[in-house]
Structures are given as C-alpha cells and as structure tokens.
Amino acid sequence: MTIYSSHIAVAVALPVEGSYTYGVPDALAPLATPGKRVLVPFGRRRVTGYVLGETVPSGGYAVKRILDVLDPVPLFPPEMIPFFKWVADYYMHPLGEVIQCALPGGLNVYDRLTVSATPGGLTVFEAGGRDLTPLEREVMTRLKSGPCRLKDLRERRVPAALVQTLEDRGWLVREAVLQGGVARPRMERFAARGDGTPPASLSRARRDILALLESCEEMSISDIKAQVPTAPRLVRAMVEQGLVRVYEKQVYRDPFGEPIPPDTPRTLNPEQAGVVAEVDAVTGKGFCPFLLAGVTGSGKTEVYLHLARKVMEKGLPVLVLVPEIALISQMERRFRARFGEAVAVLHSGLSAGERLDQWQRILNREAAVVIGARSAVFAPLDHIGLVIVDEEHDTSYKQGADLLYNARDIAVVRAKLSDAVVILGSATPSVHTCYNVRTGKFRELRIRRRVASRPLPEITVVDLKKVADTRGARRFITPPLHAAMTAALERKEQVLLFLNRRGFASFPVCAACGEALRCVHCDITLTYHRLAGVYRCHYCGYTRKAPCDCPACGPAPIKLLGMGTEKVEAAVKALFPDARVARMDRDTTTRKGSVVRILKSLRKGAVDVLVGTQMVAKGHDFPNITVVGVICADLSLSFPDFRAGERTFQLLAQVAGRAGRGDAPGRMILQTFTPDHFSIVAATRQDYEAFYKVEIGFRRALGYPPVSRIIQLRISGVDPEATRETAEALGSVCRELLQQEAVYRKWVTLLGPVEASIQKIAGRYRWQMLVKGLRIGPLRRFVRAVSSAAPNLFRHPGVRVVIDVDPYFL
Ligand code: ADP
Ligand code: ZN
Numbered sequence: 001m002t003i004y005s006s007h008i009a010v011a012v013a014l015p016v017e018g019s020y021t022y023g024v025p026d027a028l029a030p031l032a033t034p035g036k037r038v039l040v041p042f043g044r045r046r047v048t049g050y051v052l053g054e055t056v057p058s059g060g061y062a063v064k065r066i067l068d069v070l071d072p073v074p075l076f077p078p079e080m081i082p083f084f085k086w087v088a089d090y091y092m093h094p095l096g097e098v099i100q101c102a103l104p105g106g107l108n109v110y111d112r113l114t115v116s117a118t119p120g121g122l123t124v125f126e127a128g129g130r131d132l133t134p135l136e137r138e139v140m141t142r143l144k145s146g147p148c149r150l151k152d153l154r155e156r157r158v159p160a161a162l163v164q165t166l167e168d169r170g171w172l173v174r175e176a177v178l179q180g181g182v183a184r185p186r187m188e189r190f191a192a193r194g195d196g197t198p199p200a201s202l203s204r205a206r207r208d209i210l211a212l213l214e215s216c217e218e219m220s221i222s223d224i225k226a227q228v229p230t231a232p233r234l235v236r237a238m239v240e241q242g243l244v245r246v247y248e249k250q251v252y253r254d255p256f257g258e259p260i261p262p263d264t265p266r267t268l269n270p271e272q273a274g275v276v277a278e279v280d281a282v283t284g285k286g287f288c289p290f291l292l293a294g295v296t297g298s299g300k301t302e303v304y305l306h307l308a309r310k311v312m313e314k315g316l317p318v319l320v321l322v323p324e325i326a327l328i329s330q331m332e333r334r335f336r337a338r339f340g341e342a343v344a345v346l347h348s349g350l351s352a353g354e355r356l357d358q359w360q361r362i363l364n365r366e367a368a369v370v371i372g373a374r375s376a377v378f379a380p381l382d383h384i385g386l387v388i389v390d391e392e393h394d395t396s397y398k399q400g401a402d403l404l405y406n407a408r409d410i411a412v413v414r415a416k417l418s419d420a421v422v423i424l425g426s427a428t429p430s431v432h433t434c435y436n437v438r439t440g441k442f443r444e445l446r447i448r449r450r451v452a453s454r455p456l457p458e459i460t461v462v463d464l465k466k467v468a469d470t471r472g473a474r475r476f477i478t479p480p481l482h483a484a485m486t487a488a489l490e491r492k493e494q495v496l497l498f499l500n501r502r503g504f505a506s507f508p509v510c511a512a513c514g515e516a517l518r519c520v521h522c523d524i525t526l527t528y529h530r531l532a533g534v535y536r537c538h539y540c541g542y543t544r545k546a547p548c549d550c551p552a553c554g555p556a557p558i559k560l561l562g563m564g565t566e567k568v569e570a571a572v573k574a575l576f577p578d579a580r581v582a583r584m585d586r587d588t589t590t591r592k593g594s595v596v597r598i599l600k601s602l603r604k605g606a607v608d609v610l611v612g613t614q615m616v617a618k619g620h621d622f623p624n625i626t627v628v629g630v631i632c633a634d635l636s637l638s639f640p641d642f643r644a645g646e647r648t649f650q651l652l653a654q655v656a657g658r659a660g661r662g663d664a665p666g667r668m669i670l671q672t673f674t675p676d677h678f679s680i681v682a683a684t685r686q687d688y689e690a691f692y693k694v695e696i697g698f699r700r701a702l703g704y705p706p707v708s709r710i711i712q713l714r715i716s717g718v719d720p721e722a723t724r725e726t727a728e729a730l731g732s733v734c735r736e737l738l739q740q741e742a743v744y745r746k747w748v749t750l751l752g753p754v755e756a757s758i759q760k761i762a763g764r765y766r767w768q769m770l771v772k773g774l775r776i777g778p779l780r781r782f783v784r785a786v787s788s789a790a791p792n793l794f795r796h797p798g799v800r801v802v803i804d805v806d807p808y809f810l
Contacts, residue, residue, distance in 0.1 A: 004065060007057050008032055010049035011084075011096035012042055019095060020049070021057050023065040032066060034081065035074025039067040050099045052081050072175070075103055076363070077382035083417050087410055091805050092783065093403050101403045102378035104346075104355045111150040113163065115143050116173050136162060143172065150174070205230050206238060213244065221246075263337040268306060272299050275445045276306045279421060283307075283385055284314050287416045291392075291433050292425040294447030295456065295686070296657025297621075300425050301331070303447075304388050305338050307423075312342070312368045316385025316420075320371045321411055323394035325349045326595040327618055331390065332371050339369055346372035346379055349592060374399060374407035377414060387415040391618060392424035392433055393650050395643075398808045406806055427657055428650040428688065431643075431695055435706040457628065457659040457666030459684045460484075464632065464673045473571035476563060481629045481669040482575065485609070488627040489579055493664060494602065495609045496622065497572065498655045499565050499631040502585040502613055503527035507562030508535060510550035517544075517551070517558065523760040528560050529587065530570070540762035568631055569611045576609065584612035617654045626666050628659040633672035633680055641809050642704045645679040649691045652683035703749070705806070709776040711783050712807035715753065716764040717799035726799040727753035727767035733790040734769065737782065744785075747778035764800075780805070 004023030011019045022040055024032050032038060034053045039046055041064050048070065057063050076099075084102065088095040132140065139158055142148060153163060166172045202210075208228045212219060224231040238244045268276060275292065282288045294300045308318045320335070322328045325347050336343045344358045344367030361367050363380045370379040374397050389397070389408050397408040408424065415422035424433050424442070436442040450456065460480055467478050476499075477485070485495050505528040508517045517526045519537035526535035526544065534543045550556045560567075569583045582588075582598055589595045595615075601607050602622060610616060610625075636648045652670065659666025672680055682691035700707045715730065717723035731753045738744050752769035759766060773779045783803060787794050794801050 004063065005029070006032075007055050007063065008038075008066070009052040009055040010038060010040055010066070011052055011094075011099055012040065012047050012049040013094075013096040013100045014042065014047060015094050015097065017094060019052055021055050021063055022049075023057075023063045025065055028066060028069050031069040033074060034078035035076050037070040037075065039070060040064070041067065050075075050096060053078065073363075076378075076380040079382040079418070080378075080380065083410075083414050086413055086417065087403070087405060090410075090413075090780070091403060091405055092780065092787075092803050098403055102375075104359045105352050112147050112175055113143060113150055113153070113172050114147040114175070115140070116171050133162075136166065139163070139166065140171065206234060206243070209234065209238070210243060260333055260336045262340065263334075265306060265309070265338065266299075266302055268302065269299065269449075269451070271447045271449060272303050272306075275303050275447060276310070278445060279307055279386075279423065280310050283311055283421045284316065286419045288421045289412055289415065289436075289442045290421070290423045290445050291429055291437050291442050292423050292445045292447070293429050293688075294425070294427060294445075295450060296427040296654065297450045298427070298447040299451045300390070300427075300447065301334060302451075304390070304423075304425070305334065307386060308335070308339070308369055308388075311385040311421075312339070314385060316383055317365075317367070317381045318369045318386045318388070319376065319379055319381060319384055319411070319414075320369065320388045321376055321390065321397070321407055322371065322373060323391045323396040323618065324373055324615075326589070326599075326615055327391070327620070328371060328373060329596050329599075330620060335369055335371055342368040344370045344379075346370060346376040348373065348375070374405075377405075377407040377411050382418075384415065384418040384420045387411050387418075387420055387422040389422070389424045390426075392426045393428055393430040393646075394618065395647070395808055400808075404802070404804045404807075406808075409806065428653045430650075431646050431692065431699065432706040434692055435696065455665055456686055457656055457668045459656060459668045459670055461675050461680075461684055462669060462671045463675045464671050473574045476568050476571045476631050477575055477629070478669075478671055481671065484627045484667055484669050485576065485629065489576065489608055491626075491664075493626040494605075494607065494622065494624045495627045495629065496616060496625050496655075496658050497568055497609060497611045497629045497631060498613075498617060499563065499568050499611070500614055500635045500651065501527075501562075501564045502566070502587050503536070503538075503564035504530040504566035504570070505560035505562050506564055508558050508560050510553060510556050511559045512556040513550060513553045515550055515552040517548070521760070521763040523758050525562075527562075527564060528558075530566050531587075539758070563631070565611050565613055572609050572611065579608040580606065581609045581611065582607040584610060584616050586613070586615070589615065614651060616658065617651055620658065622658055624664075625658055626664045628655055628666065628668040630655060630668065630670045630672070633670055633683075634674055634677075637674065637677065637679070639809075642699070642702070643808070645677075645695055645698070648677075649679040649683050649695075652680065653686060653688075656683070656686065703772060708772055708774055709779055710807060711771040711776075711779050712804040713753075713769040713771065713783070714756070714802040714804060715767040715769070715799060716761075716802075717796075718763055718765070719798055720765045722796070722798050723765040723767060726793055726796050726801070727769070730786070730790065730793050730801065731769060733786055733793065734771075734782075737785055737789060741785075743778065744782050747773045747775060748782045749773060776805070 005026060006024045006029050007021050008024055009019040010022050032051055034051050036051050037048050038051055040049045046067060084095060084098050088098045135158065139153065139162065163172065167174060205228050209224060209231055212224055212227060221232055221235065235246060239246055279290060292300055304320065311318050320331060322331050328345060328347055332343065332345055344362050346355065346358055350358065359380060362370055370376055370381060372379065389411050392408050398406045412422050433442065437444045462478050462480050488495050507525055508528050509515065517535055518524065519526055519540065519542050521542050522537055522539045524537060524539055526537055528535050528546060533546050535546055535548065536543045547558065565583055565585045569581055572579065572581050582601065584598050599620065602610055605624065630652065633648065633652060636651055637644050656668045659668050670684060674680060678694045679691060713730065715723060715727040734750050738748060738750065749772040751772060753767050756766035756768050771779050771783060
C-alpha cells in the first residue's frame with residue numbers, strides 16, 4: 001500500500017453523498033489546491049472531482065490517488081466550499097453535482113504558447129535565426145505576433161518535438177489557460193503592415209481586405225468575411241505576401257453591447273437616506289438580513305446604488321440578484337451608468353463563452369458588482385459585503401430542474417456564511433419574508449412614499465359577470481377600459497394590457513362534439529397560436545399544425561374558446577386600428593435581445609399599446625404608461641396551489657405599479673369575475689397589511705408554509721402502473737418509519753401519495769407525496785431515513801423520485 005505525503009477531499013460529480021479522500025503524488029501536490037478540478041479513479045471509472053481541501057485519511061481502507069489536476073487556477077474561491085456543502089446538505093443533493101451546477105458550462109483548458117519574455121528570447125531568434133529550419137522559423141514568426149494554441153500548431157502539422165526544441169532553448173513558454181468549450185469563431189485579427197504601398201497586381205478581394213483594414217486597423221476574420229466572403233481562404237497567402245499579419249487577441253467577449261452614458265447619483269429623499277444610513281451602519285460588521293419594502297417607484301433601486309457604492313468603498317464586492325433576464329438589462333444599465341467597468345453580469349442569456357469570461361473576470365477580482373439571475377447566487381466572489389435580492393417575492397428564484405434551490409433563500413445563507421448584509425427588496429414582499437420579519441429573523445426597512453410623491457394609480461374594478469353580453473373584441477376590452485384607453489391614446493400616452501396567458505385561445509374545442517383538443521403527452525388542453533398557425537402544449541412543447549380535425553369526430557370546425565395575449569392583441573388592433581401595438585410574452589421574446597428591443601421601442605414612444613404576460617408586470621420603469629388594463633385578474637387564482645392568492649395579489653399590485661411612473665398620474669382598470677376575492681380587494685387598495693392578515697390566517701389554519709415546512713416527493717414515470725406502484729411503495733415505507741420512530745411521529749405529517757393535479761406531463765405519469773411539519777430539520781432527517789430504507793425505490797429504473805425541499809408548486 002502506497003503512503004502519500006498528502007491527501008485531499010474530493011467531491012465527485014456523481015449522484016453520491018459527501019466527499020472522498022484521495023492520495024496526492026508528490027509531483028501533483030503543489031497543484032492540487034481547493035477549487036480545482038482533478039481526475040480521479042472512482043469504481044472502475046475515471047471521473048472529474050472538485051478539490052475541497054486537505055484531509056487526513058481515516059485509515060482502514062486503501063486510498064486511491066488522483067490521476068491529474070485539470071485546472072491551472074481554482075474555478076471558485078475556497079471560501080465558497082462551506083456554502084456548497086450547506087446547499088448540498090439542505091437540498092439533499094450530491095455535493096459534486098451542486099458544484100457542477102454552480103460552475104459555468106464549457107470549462108476547458110488548453111495549452112498556449114508565447115514567445116518567452118525573458119531577455120533574449122526574441123533577440124536570440126532574430127539574431128540567430130539563420131540556423132533555424134524553415135518550419136522552426138515559421139513557428140517563431142507566427143508566435144512573434146501573439147500567443148497561439150498548441151492545438152493550432154499541431155493542426156498545421158508542426159511536430160510536438162519541434163515545439164519542444166524551441167521550448168528547451170528557452171524561446172517559448174507554455175501555459176495552461178482556461179477557456180470556454182464552445183465553438184466560437186477564433187478571435188484572430190488582421191492588421192495592415194509595411195509601408196502601406198501594396199504590390200500592384202493584387203486581386204480585387206485582396207485589395208478590398210486591405211481597404212477594410214486601413215479604415216479600422218484590425219478586424220476579426222469573421223467580420224471581414226461578412227464583407228469579403230473569400231477572406232478566410234486568402235488569409236494564408238496574404239500573410240506570406242507580407243500584406244497582413246494574423247494574431248490571436250485574448251478579449252473578454254462583451255455581453256453588454258452599446259456603452260451606457262454615465263449618470264450622477266440622485267440626492268436621496270429623507271426616507272431613502274434613512275434606509276441607506278441604517279444599512280450602512282451595519283455593513284462590514286457581520287451578517288444582517290433586511291427586508292426593504294417599498295412600493296413600486298419608491299426609489300429602491302436608487303437605494304441599492306447608494307449602498308453598493310458605500311460597500312465598494314469599503315473594498316467589498318456586491319452581489320445583486322434579479323429574478324429574470326428581462327429585468328437584468330434594466331438593473332445592469334443603471335449599475336453600469338454608475339459604476340462602469342466594475343460591473344459583471346451572469347445569466348443564461350449569455351453565450352457559454354461570455355458567461356465563462358464574466359466568471360473569470362469575477363474570479364480575478366476585476367468586477368466589484370455582479371448582477372445576475374438566480375444562478376448568479378453562485379458567483380465566484382469572496383468576502384462579499386452586500387447581497388441584494390430584488391423582487392424577492394418572485395417565483396423565478398426557484399430553480400425547477402436538477403438542483404431545486406431557491407436563489408433568494410440561499411442568497412441569505414451565502415450572506416450569512418460571508419458575514420455580509422443581505423437586503424431582500426420588494427414592493428409586494430412574499431408572505432414568507434414578511435413572516436420572517438414578524439418573527440424577528442429579519443429587520444424591516446420601509447419606503448412609504450413614491451419618489452416625488454407620485455400617487456399610486458387610481459383603480460377601477462370591472463365585474464366581468466355584470467358586463468352585458470358583448471361579443472368579439474369588446475368581451476376583453478370592456479367599455480370602461482375602452483374609454484380609458486381612448487383618452488390615454490388621445491393624450492399620446494401609452495397603455496399596458498396585462499393577461500397572464502400567452503397564445504390566442506387556450507381552450508380550442510370541436511364545434512360539433514364539444515371535445516377539447518388535448519396534448520398527446522400531457523393531461524392538458526392545447527393552446528392555439530394564431531401567428532405560428534399551430535396548437536401548442538405549454539407544458540411539453542408538443543405542436544400540431546392548424547387547422548386540424550377533431551380527434552373524436554373528424555373534420556369539424558374548431559371553436560377557439562379561452563383567451564391569450566395574442567387574442568387581446570388582435571382585439572386592440574380591431575378596436576384601435578391606428579394604435580401601434582406590441583406584444584411581450586414568451587412567444588415574442590425567444591430571441592436574444594428581443595425583450596430589450598421591445599422595451600426600447602416602448603421607451604422611444606414607438607409603441608402605443610403593449611400587451612403582455614407577467615413578463616411586463618415585473619419591475620420595469622415605463623414613464624409614459626398612464627393606463628394599465630388587467631384583462632382578467634382571475635387566471636392566477638385558478639392555479640391549484642396554496643400560493644395562488646399570494647401570487648394574484650403580487651401580480652396585480654405589481655401591474656398597478658407600472659402605471660403613472662412619469663409625471664402624469666396613472667389609472668388601472670381591473671377586470672375580474674371575482675371582485676370580492678380578498679386578494680383582489682387588497683390589491684385594488686394596495687393594502688398589503690390586509691392581504692397578509694387574511695393570507696397568514698389561511699396558512700396557519702391549513703398548516704402551509706411559512707407557518708410549516710414542506711418537502712415534496714415527486715414520483716413520475718412513463719408506465720402508469722409502475723409509477724403508481726412506486727408511489728404506493730414509497731408511501732408504505734414512509735408510514736412504516738412513522739410507526740417505528742416516535743420522534744418522526746411527533747414532527748412529521750404525511751400527505752399522500754396522490755396523483756398530481758396535472759396527472760401526466762410530457763408522457764410521464766405523476767404522483768406526489770408531501771412531508772409536512774413545523775421544523776425543516778426533522779423533515780430532512782425523515783426523508784433521508786426513507787431514502788436509505790428504500791434505496792431501490794429512489795433508483796427504480798423506469799420511475800423517477802425527486803425530492804423537492806420547499807417546493808413552489810404543489
Ligand atoms: P423602485 O426600484 O422602487 O421601483 P426606482 O429606484 O427605480 O424605484 O425609482 C423610480 C424613479 O425615480 C427612477 O426613475 C429613479 O431614477 C427616480 N428616483 C429615485 N430616487 C430618486 C431621488 N432621490 N430623486 C430623484 N429621482 C429619484
Ligand atoms: Zn404536452
């Protein structure tokens with residue numbers, strides 16, 4: 001048995017618990033530092049693992065050794081390891097997979113060669129160049145103009161031995177560089193060279209290329225190709241002719257686009273100043289969690305900017321989380337206007353390469369502020385001073401696949417482990433966070449007034465039950481909404497119409513037999529999308545070309561019942577033929593940058609009416625919108641979820657906040673079938689207190705979070721029988737365990753297994769079980785005990801069991 005002088009703990013990226021101990025051969029010892037990837041033997045496989053730190057083997061078993069260290073530099077600061085461990089433990093997820101999920105994709109390392117910077121490297125070559133073989137000369141000439149990948153030289157048939165010779169002479173240096181693994185065009189550029197007088201007999205294409213380069217010194221080959229298609233084929237010959245040179249330039253791929261003009265900090269009003277002072281007093285002095293509650297347009301973002309500056313002045317970085325990409329662009333603009341280059345962004349809208357570059361900038365401490373969507377909670381920052389979670393109530397903070405974390409919740413944990421201050425900000429705080437305030441876990445900060453005392457919009461409720469049976473477009477745009485829109489458009493103001501459902505018709509039924517068109521994979525009706533000319537399933541994406549036959553009775557006209565944003569858009573166009581209408585929902589924003597484009601044309605005044613889903617409800621600042629119409633407030637109430645009331649209140653209050661953010665006062669017309677529902681009543685009065693009181697009463701009575709905690713076990717499979725059997729078997733294991741252990745009986749309540757409210761999605765049958773109780777600790781212990789008592793059920797070949805701690809949709 002080999003004895004190694006050092007041992008490390010490694011988390012492997014496999015579905016296994018905890019970490020493993022490996023021996024480190026002496027040659028690798030200085031390299032195997034925390035935060036790097038290593039290649040390790042695992043069973044009969046070789047797998048990637050992450051170095052957590054040194055450890056002492058517990059003895060009694062043979063320790064295997066690591067095979068290689070894969071990274072030149074750590075991929076995350078070692079300070080983050082306790083955070084990863086916390087997340088893995090809390091969500092019962094393998095540690096290695098947590099780290100894998102946190103890191104940007106496409107991490108690759110390649111060998112890069114540069115001409116040695118030591119005195120002599122180049123001069124020796126230039127003076128003694130005569131002794132070189134032509135190939136050696138070519139390599140040196142190539143490298144003189146900039147670094148080059150070893151791989152590229154190999155592709156040009158340069159033998160490894162030749163490179164080795166040059167390295168041995170001390171002319172070349174080899175270094176390992178971290179690089180994105182996506183195939184992007186190489187960043188090689190041309191530059192004009194020589195005395196500027198090209199040889200006379202040049203082809204048209206070559207002259208065009210030189211002309212291009214004259215105008216801008218250097219360009220990427222792909223940009224040149226756009227204008228001179230044959231350029232890539234001419235590169236080599238032109239280099240040989242001495243007309244251009246080609247070199248590789250290491251640039252951070254810029255995700256930002258156009259530059260942002262700088263702005264100056266506003267003078268805070270007394271309420272804002274009070275908040276800044278209160279938070280500033282505790283930053284840098286340990287963990288402190290705040291809720292910042294302030295109505296929309298009360299200047300919360302301005303408060304974030306002021307606080308960020310103060311924290312940055314203390315030399316500490318700031319992490320800002322925003323629920324979704326559409327809102328990042330706005331937050332990013334305001335932060336970049338204030339802090340310029342110090343801002344980094346991390347979100348899924350970046351290409352893999354851009355994301356990796358941002359990751360490296362943060363890792364190299366070149367960014368003092370990181371703004372991002374939920375995954376940015378894993379940004380490789382150390383010693384964070386301030387964490388801001390904006391729109392903290394937003395459900396997008398919950399990740400719905402793989403590692404089922406809630407970024408808002410773990411942002412608080414991250415702050416705690418970094419001794420940082422954390423601010424959860426919202427105009428409509430989640431019941432969860434408010435509960436934390438009332439129970440003393442969080443401190444509350446409030447901004448009661450809107451900036452410049454802009455009043456909140458006046459709200460008119462329209463009872464859809466009482467609207468006379470009008471047909472066509474007027475069913476969605478009732479007379480009061482129509483009148484308000486007409487007046488606003490006459491005043492050249494803008495209108496926002498909100499409906500929380502996309503598509504044209506959500507309930508297409510056969511006119512002959514009444515049968516609804518359903519998805520073949522899901523237990524759900526299809527939605528008709530008029531523009532695309534298809535029926536589509538909003539759960540699995542299944543599409544069926546329109547027109548189509550009724551599945552029950554064959555050729556028959558299909559009635560397009562149920563509404564969606566596309567139908568509202570059509571209604572607006574019919575009633576206001578002169579208005580310029582835009583639509584913002586998931587269908588119109590699939591392409592990168594489309595959200596920003598829509599928002600821009602709105603801001604420019606190129607749009608009169610914007611129709612949208614909840615995407616428009618969130619946080620955007622639209623100064624010229626004076627009328628907001630809610631087409632049907634009830635849609636989110638019909639969700640089979642205990643948070644339906646909360647979500648409805650938040651959506652309505654947020655949508656109302658979009659009106660009257662400029663100088664003109666705003667109005668909201670709220671159409672609903674249930675004007676007496678407490679969520680709707682509270683939203684029309686913007687009365688959070690009233691809403692919270694009723695809602696927390698329900699939660700208490702029914703034992704729902706935040707008063708209790710829940711772990712959901714989701715069982716799904718393609719075979720309905722096997723799925724049901726697994727669900728029931730799991731249920732019996734749970735009940736047996738409750739029988740055996742009194743502690744579990746005391747702390748754990750079991751609900752189910754039952755079929756999920758949507759019984760089939762994407763061809764998988766679904767069951768669920770709820771594990772409920774006052775404290776999360778015993779619930780987690782219970783679920784762990786179940787999974788070790790019945791490991792086969794958790795690894796059943798055809799059936800998947802997913803553990804969701806703090807689930808969002810029940
Ligand atoms: P919130 O984030 O709460 O919605 P914002 O910070 O976006 O509010 O502020 C709303 C608007 O008021 C923005 O246009 C912002 O620039 C402006 N604003 C915020 N604070 C001030 C201030 N102290 N003085 C003047 N304008 C302000
Ligand atoms: Zn489907």
